[in-house]
Amino acid sequence: MESACAFTKHAELLQNRLCLTKHAVRGRKKLKSLTKSKIWLFAVGQFGWALLSALIGTYLVNFYLPGESDIAAGHPILIPQGRVIFGVLTIIGLVTALGRLFDAVTDPLIASLSDKCKSKDGRRIPFIKIFALPFALSTVLVFCAPFAATEKGKILNAIWLCVSVLAYYLFITCYCTPYTALYSEITHTADERMMASTAISFTFIVGQAVGYLAPNLWNLLVPSMGRVYAIRAVFVLFACIALVCMYVPVFAIKEKDYVEGAPSQAGVWESLGKTFQNKSFCVFVGSDIFYWIGLTMFQTGIPYFVKELIGLPETWQGLLLVLMTAVSVLFYIPINVITKRFGKKKILLLAFMLFTIVFAFTAFSGMFQGNDENVINFFGEVPLYKLVQGLVLVIFGALPLAIFGILPQAMVADCAEADRITTGESRQGMFFAARTFCFKLGQSLAMIIFTSLATLGSHGFGYRVAALSASILCLIGGIILMFYNEKKVLSVTANK
Numbered sequence: 001m002e003s004a005c006a007f008t009k010h011a012e013l014l015q016n017r018l019c020l021t022k023h024a025v026r027g028r029k030k031l032k033s034l035t036k037s038k039i040w041l042f043a044v045g046q047f048g049w050a051l052l053s054a055l056i057g058t059y060l061v062n063f064y065l066p067g068e069s070d071i072a073a074g075h076p077i078l079i080p081q082g083r084v085i086f087g088v089l090t091i092i093g094l095v096t097a098l099g100r101l102f103d104a105v106t107d108p109l110i111a112s113l114s115d116k117c118k119s120k121d122g123r124r125i126p127f128i129k130i131f132a133l134p135f136a137l138s139t140v141l142v143f144c145a146p147f148a149a150t151e152k153g154k155i156l157n158a159i160w161l162c163v164s165v166l167a168y169y170l171f172i173t174c175y176c177t178p179y180t181a182l183y184s185e186i187t188h189t190a191d192e193r194m195m196a197s198t199a200i201s202f203t204f205i206v207g208q209a210v211g212y213l214a215p216n217l218w219n220l221l222v223p224s225m226g227r228v229y230a231i232r233a234v235f236v237l238f239a240c241i242a243l244v245c246m247y248v249p250v251f252a253i254k255e256k257d258y259v260e261g262a263p264s265q266a267g268v269w270e271s272l273g274k275t276f277q278n279k280s281f282c283v284f285v286g287s288d289i290f291y292w293i294g295l296t297m298f299q300t301g302i303p304y305f306v307k308e309l310i311g312l313p314e315t316w317q318g319l320l321l322v323l324m325t326a327v328s329v330l331f332y333i334p335i336n337v338i339t340k341r342f343g344k345k346k347i348l349l350l351a352f353m354l355f356t357i358v359f360a361f362t363a364f365s366g367m368f369q370g371n372d373e374n375v376i377n378f379f380g381e382v383p384l385y386k387l388v389q390g391l392v393l394v395i396f397g398a399l400p401l402a403i404f405g406i407l408p409q410a411m412v413a414d415c416a417e418a419d420r421i422t423t424g425e426s427r428q429g430m431f432f433a434a435r436t437f438c439f440k441l442g443q444s445l446a447m448i449i450f451t452s453l454a455t456l457g458s459h460g461f462g463y464r465v466a467a468l469s470a471s472i473l474c475l476i477g478g479i480i481l482m483f484y485n486e487k488k489v490l491s492v493t494a495n496k
Contacts, residue, residue, distance in 0.1 A: 039199050041252035042186070045128065047203035048245030049176055051238055052139045054211025056168065057296075061451060062303040063143055063231070064092045064161065069307050069314070074227050076149045079158045093451030095162045097444040103169035104440035107177055111433030114178040124182035125250055131174035132246040136239040138168040143232055173436075175246065180432040183409065186253065193413045194339070194406075198332055201405035205325045207245075211238065212321035215314045274425070275434045281415040283484045285438045288408065290477030291352070292439035294470035295404075296446035298359055301470075304454065304463045309366035310389050312382060324394035328402035335406055344407045344414075345486040351403035352478030358397045359471035363464045365389050411486075418492040 066075040080091050110127070117123040141164045147153035183196055214234050221230035276282055306317040339347050368389060416431035449469065456462035 036195075038252065039196050040203075042183070042196070042249050043199040043203040044245050044252075045179060045247075045249040046200040047207040048132075048242040048248075049135070049172065049179070050204040050207030051211050051242040051245075052136060053172065054208040055139055055214065055235055055238060056142065057299050058211060058302060059214065059231075060096065060142065060165075061092055061300050061447075064145075065090065065451065065454070067304055067308050073314075076228060077154070078145050078149055079154050079161060089448060090451040090455065091158050092161075093448050095158070095165055096447040096451070098162065099165040099169045100440045100444035100447060102166050103173055104437045104444065106170055106173045107433040107437045107440065108430065110173050110177045111181065111430045114181060115430060122182075124178035124185070125253065127174055127178035128182075128246070129250045131171050132243060132250075134167075135171040135175045135246070136243040138164060138171050139242075140232070140235050140239050142168050143235055177433050177436065179249070180409070180436075182249075182253070183413070193410050193417075194336060197406050197410040197413070198336060200409070201402070202329065202332060205328060205401070205405055207242075209322045209325035210241075212325070213318045214238065216318045219315055274423070275419075275430045278415055278419050280485050280489050281412075281419070281431065281434070283480065284408075284411055284415065285435055287352075287477045287481035287484065288435060289438050289442040290473045290480065291355075291404070293442040293446045293449075294355070294359065294473035294477065296443045297450045297466050297470040297473075298362070300447065300450050301454070301463055301466050304460070305362055305365065305393075305467065306390065308460045309362075309463055310393075311366060311386050312390055316382065316387075316390065320390050320394045323391075324398050324401060327395055327398035328405070331399050331402040332406070335402055339407065343486055344411050345481065345484055347403055348407050348411075349478055349481055351400035351407075352474055352481065354396065354400040355404075356471050356474045356478065358393065358400070359467055359474060361396075362393060363467035363471065365393065366460065414489050414493060418489045421492055 062070065063075075064079050065081065066077065071077070114123050114127055117126060119126045121129075142161070144164075145157035145160045147156040147160070149157075183200060186196075214231070217237075218227070218230040218234045221233055225233060302321070303314075303317055306312050306320065307314060312320075335347065366386075366389065368385065412431055412435050419425075419431070450466050453466040453469065454462045456465060
């Protein structure tokens with residue numbers, strides 16, 4: 001009797017799954033396909049949050065842990081410096097690591113709330129609409145520690161920094177997790193996912209590039225406003241621009257015209273656990289963690305590498321990074337072409353190898369001496385040999401930057417779509433949240449490692465150790481990616 005009941009129950013479940021699948025197929029035929037204009041309007045939102053994240057990712061540590069050249073230029077010391085926590089950790093390192101950890105924990109929570117959302121406007125758009133403003137505001141407040149640089153004021157500023165950083169990471173999660181999930185849902189084919197991934201990658205690096213130009217703008221304001229207020233004024237301007245851009249998808253995309261997914265019924269930890277049962281996704285995430293630890297260490301160190309190791313003026317920092325961005329854009333079309341032939345995995349392995357080399361080169365930059373008489377007169381006199389080292393760094397970093405900008409998002413979307421087809425559950429939000437949950441744990445570790453290593457020795461020794469560590473971490477990430485079964489994932493999505 002029990003066997004008969006079990007068989008009947010199994011048959012009912014199978015019939016329900018078949019009905020759901022047929023319903024999904026019928027529903028999908030009624031869904032609109034994204035036009036190119038809609039794809040680019042959606043991608044404008046990525047420009048906005050990329051601009052804000054560039055301000056935090058590039059300047060936060062340098063703002064509160066200024067280098068020797070920054071202090072000489074009049075930058076105040078706003079929080080306690082050095083490895084003052086257990087003789088190992090810096091305050092800025094601990095605060096930024098705590099922010100990343102908090103960010104990682106909230107990712108699956110927000111993803112679950114978004115997956116379960118029953119708003120008439122869809123599951124993702126309501127979050128994007130509500131949290132764009134607090135996201136932009138909190139970004140500016142991070143740099144607005146209000147107390148004087150006295151012993152007591154530095155401690156109060158550290159508390160302000162901690163609270164504002166936690167607020168920033170909460171609001172970036174509330175905006176970006178639903179945004180990236182929406183990308184997966186409004187694209188219905190592999191070609192659409194590649195096209196949309198290319199668009200949001202382009203707007204992401206353009207947003208980052210605009211953020212990299214901040215030093216060039218604030219140096220124009222320094223004579224009249226002072227260094228700190230000039231920096232804050234530029235960041236307020238950028239936050240306003242970013243806010244307008246982040247609202248564009250809200251008015252351009254009518255979510256339910258493109259999305260068929262019903263609200264998920266699974267709890268947050270149940271949904272997260274099911275996501276990590278996908279073996280292909282787990283391998284990808286394992287590789288991704290090491291990449292993000294290395295990249296975060298490198299990105300955090302860029303102001304130090306350019307100014308303290310190579311010895312270029314602050315204004316060249318933004319110019320070189322914008323040049324890297326511009327060169328990387330030239331690779332976008334070739335990457336799409338060769339990816340169709342060789343697959344995402346092989347191209348991403350190439351990017352890992354290139355970043356490993358570039359980061360290692362950075363560790364030894366500034367040690368190659370030349371003739372100081374060969375001077376380039378552009379935004380200040382710069383010895384040619386120093387400029388050449390900076391150019392090598394950004395030009396050879398452009399191709400892997402473009403590859404990592406395009407392919408990982410598409411690979412996560414592939415895994416999410418394959419899982420949806422296999423299980424019948426629509427959990428795209430949790431797939432992207434699970435990825436960010438893991439790599440943000442890695443970023444937390446990266447902030448602790450970099451800020452501690454940066455204080456080692458003198459004359460830039462700690463910066464060199466940090467760059468070499470980033471190189472080794474990228475190498476490990478590439479080795480792990482070799483075990484990713486791309487053929488298995490794509491075979492599922494191709495036969496849907």
